[in-house]
Amino acid sequence: MVTLEEIARLSGASRSTVSRVVNNDPHVSDKTRMRVLEVVRKLNYQPNAIARSLAAGRTHVLGVIIPKRVTELFSDPYFPILLQGVSTACNSFDYAVTLWLADPEDELRFMGKVLHNGLLDGVIVSSMVLTDPLITALSASTLPFVLVGRHPSAPAVNYVDVDNISSAQAAVEHLFQLGRRRIATITGMSDTIAGVDRFRGYEIALREHGLAVLPELIVDGGFSEAGGAAAMRQLLPLRPDAIFVASDTMAVGVLRVLREAGLRVPQDIALVGFDDTPAAMHAEPPLTTMKQPIIALGEMAVETLLHIIEHPDSGPRRIILPTQLVVRESCGAHLI
Amino acid sequence: MVTLEEIARLSGASRSTVSRVVNNDPHVSDKTRMRVLEVVRKLNYQPNAIARSLAAGRTHVLGVIIPKRVTELFSDPYFPILLQGVSTACNSFDYAVTLWLADPEDELRFMGKVLHNGLLDGVIVSSMVLTDPLITALSASTLPFVLVGRHPSAPAVNYVDVDNISSAQAAVEHLFQLGRRRIATITGMSDTIAGVDRFRGYEIALREHGLAVLPELIVDGGFSEAGGAAAMRQLLPLRPDAIFVASDTMAVGVLRVLREAGLRVPQDIALVGFDDTPAAMHAEPPLTTMKQPIIALGEMAVETLLHIIEHPDSGPRRIILPTQLVVRESCGAHLI
DNA sequence: CTGAAAGCGCTTACAG
DNA sequence: CTGAAAGCGCTTACAG
Numbered sequence: 001m002v003t004l005e006e007i008a009r010l011s012g013a014s015r016s017t018v019s020r021v022v023n024n025d026p027h028v029s030d031k032t033r034m035r036v037l038e039v040v041r042k043l044n045y046q047p048n049a050i051a052r053s054l055a056a057g058r059t060h061v062l063g064v065i066i067p068k069r070v071t072e073l074f075s076d077p078y079f080p081i082l083l084q085g086v087s088t089a090c091n092s093f094d095y096a097v098t099l100w101l102a103d104p105e106d107e108l109r110f111m112g113k114v115l116h117n118g119l120l121d122g123v124i125v126s127s128m129v130l131t132d133p134l135i136t137a138l139s140a141s142t143l144p145f146v147l148v149g150r151h152p153s154a155p156a157v158n159y160v161d162v163d164n165i166s167s168a169q170a171a172v173e174h175l176f177q178l179g180r181r182r183i184a185t186i187t188g189m190s191d192t193i194a195g196v197d198r199f200r201g202y203e204i205a206l207r208e209h210g211l212a213v214l215p216e217l218i219v220d221g222g223f224s225e226a227g228g229a230a231a232m233r234q235l236l237p238l239r240p241d242a243i244f245v246a247s248d249t250m251a252v253g254v255l256r257v258l259r260e261a262g263l264r265v266p267q268d269i270a271l272v273g274f275d276d277t278p279a280a281m282h283a284e285p286p287l288t289t290m291k292q293p294i295i296a297l298g299e300m301a302v303e304t305l306l307h308i309i310e311h312p313d314s315g316p317r318r319i320i321l322p323t324q325l326v327v328r329e330s331c332g333a334h335l336i
Numbered sequence: 337m338v339t340l341e342e343i344a345r346l347s348g349a350s351r352s353t354v355s356r357v358v359n360n361d362p363h364v365s366d367k368t369r370m371r372v373l374e375v376v377r378k379l380n381y382q383p384n385a386i387a388r389s390l391a392a393g394r395t396h397v398l399g400v401i402i403p404k405r406v407t408e409l410f411s412d413p414y415f416p417i418l419l420q421g422v423s424t425a426c427n428s429f430d431y432a433v434t435l436w437l438a439d440p441e442d443e444l445r446f447m448g449k450v451l452h453n454g455l456l457d458g459v460i461v462s463s464m465v466l467t468d469p470l471i472t473a474l475s476a477s478t479l480p481f482v483l484v485g486r487h488p489s490a491p492a493v494n495y496v497d498v499d500n501i502s503s504a505q506a507a508v509e510h511l512f513q514l515g516r517r518r519i520a521t522i523t524g525m526s527d528t529i530a531g532v533d534r535f536r537g538y539e540i541a542l543r544e545h546g547l548a549v550l551p552e553l554i555v556d557g558g559f560s561e562a563g564g565a566a567a568m569r570q571l572l573p574l575r576p577d578a579i580f581v582a583s584d585t586m587a588v589g590v591l592r593v594l595r596e597a598g599l600r601v602p603q604d605i606a607l608v609g610f611d612d613t614p615a616a617m618h619a620e621p622p623l624t625t626m627k628q629p630i631i632a633l634g635e636m637a638v639e640t641l642l643h644i645i646e647h648p649d650s651g652p653r654r655i656i657l658p659t660q661l662v663v664r665e666s667c668g669a670h671l672i
Numbered sequence: 673c674t675g676a677a678a679g680c681g682c683t684t685a686c687a688g
Numbered sequence: 689c690t691g692a693a694a695g696c697g698c699t700t701a702c703a704g
């Protein structure tokens with residue numbers, strides 16, 4: 001392995017100077033810089049990241065924590081896509097990202113160990129679970145972190161999110177505008193903030209129009225495809241004329257059940273989903289859905305985290321990214 | 337941050353001794369050990385991973401590289417699931433995993449930089465692309481690596497894989513045994529080893545039974561759902577009585593097109609997929625498919641890599657994991 | 673079993 | 689603009 005030391009010796013400069021050149025410090029004469037760079041190139045010198053981290057006190061690596069519990073729902077492409085956004089942003093800022101798919105047990109180990117071992121400059125947490133002890137542990141630590149998805153138990157915390165409440169409200173409003181009045185909802189897990197918020201949006205929209213919120217028209221689908229299907233089966237005999245489904249993944253399961261039951265979408269039942277994952281476009285019929293900018297959430301999480309690392313004393317940042325209703329066929333708008 | 341130095345001072349032991357205790361070195365008297373551990377616990381001391389890495393020459397972090405090109409097909413849960421296996425194994429061995437979702441440009445940066453910056457003890461590469469320059473660069477470097485998926489251009493290399501050829505052959509054989517004779521195939525990308533191998537298995541199976549390999553019954557679906565659907569549309573007028581689809585993700589697209597065309601699966605066309613992703617089970621009808629142990633592939637990749645790191649001089653390891661035909665409804669076996 | 677010392681490969685005041 | 693020196697927090701022969 002080529003070291004700074006060697007470059008210094010061969011270029012006739014001091015180690016300090018070589019370090020400056022390598023780090024683009026302007027306080028080096030052009031002549032010296034050229035001489036050093038020459039040798040750097042010739043030997044294909046790469047600064048040792050570990051030594052650099054130890055000396056500089058920064059590792060240039062971020063952590064991403066995704067609770068395994070949701071990981072198991074990896075049929076839902078939300079997390080892979082989020083990861084993509086995080087990864088892209090990290091690459092562009094010359095950061096590495098280390099991935100922690102933590103089951104509850106690993107979470108403990110993570111908190112006890114990784115959190116304080118100095119490997120990470122900061123972490124991004126995509127826990128949706130309301131009672132996650134990790135959030136508490138992070139808040140108590142000095143490690144900079146940002147949440148993807150707001151978290152009521154830690155209000156003074158940095159996060160990026162969408163406005164799930166008003167987005168869900170807008171989705172239901174869309175169904176109302178199309179003339180639907182018996183609107184059901186299939187909700188996500190009720191111990192996640194997204195699940196709760198999207199349900200609240202549903203309630204608000206109904207109330208706003210004086211529609212009753214009927215308990216029997218509210219079924220938990222747990223954010224999974226199978227859960228969505230099961231919820232739909234439960235809803236079938238109640239004959240809603242529209243359903244707001246709190247994730248596209250669940251909506252795919254819903255469509256399957258409706259097909260089996262011989263019901264037409266949107267003629268018999270109109271559907272609006274949430275997320276706009278790739279499956280929404282490919283669904284049959286194509287799914288009208290509230291698009292969430294998942295990639296951008298990942299990217300913003302990184303940018304926010306980097307900002308916090310640079311400016312530890314700035315106040316908490318809450319970033320809300322816009323959603324957008326993508327009208328396809330499942331809502332029936334094209335028939336009107 | 338609590339340091340070794342502090343523990344030494346407070347416990348009255350030397351830094352060497354504290355280091356030994358922390359690293360479970362048996363050459364420490366019980367008395368001393370207790371005394372040190374007492375202080376360690378009290379101060380909640382966590383060894384600094386960076387300092388440790390620099391001193392020991394090992395970082396305990398592995399890299400996973402997934403080419404962005406396939407990443408964009410993240411609707412295919414293969415990669416997330418693989419990641420899960422890798423992550424689980426790393427956790428259990430106390431390694432961290434850093435994720436590189438590399439587009440071709442990032443790949444260059446990776447090779448030039450990350451490959452030699454000392455951050456990684458080794459890397460796992462899940463490139464399926466035949467001509468990937470990364471493989472060449474890795475082979476030329478001293479960094480230990482293992483491939484997920486064999487690679488003909490680098491035969492003397494460590495990899496874990498399934499036997500795609502014989503697995504595909506068995507899948508087609510199954511269709512043959514069910515009486516199908518006009519068997520088409522929708523192939524994966526022809527510049528991936530999995531794509532090529534699965535196609536070869538198809539050929540072999542047909543030839544074995546004296547069936548002609550008809551070019552018009554071979555259509556590229558590019559491993560994506562949309563590609564699978566497009567391929568099926570092309571196949572529709574040719575009326576095959578069975579199709580071997582080289583991935584479940586494509587098969588989902590195929591099923592959609594068949595439904596639109598009013599064809600019954602398996603009565604009119606029998607289908608066998610590949611992978612056994614969660615979508616296979618949820619498909620309509622449930623998909624018969626060649627199950628690939630994706631999680632296990634990820635885990636074995638880690639174990640193999642760790643083995644290579646420990647034993648740099650052992651010969652190359654090639655690990656082939658078994659596949660298994662999962663018979664559901666799309667092949668028609670249940671009707672017989 | 674224990675400790676003093678060198679060293680891992682960098683960065684960064686400090687002085688000139 | 690440049691260099692000598694200290695230091696980041698550990699591990700690991702080496703000696704006793």
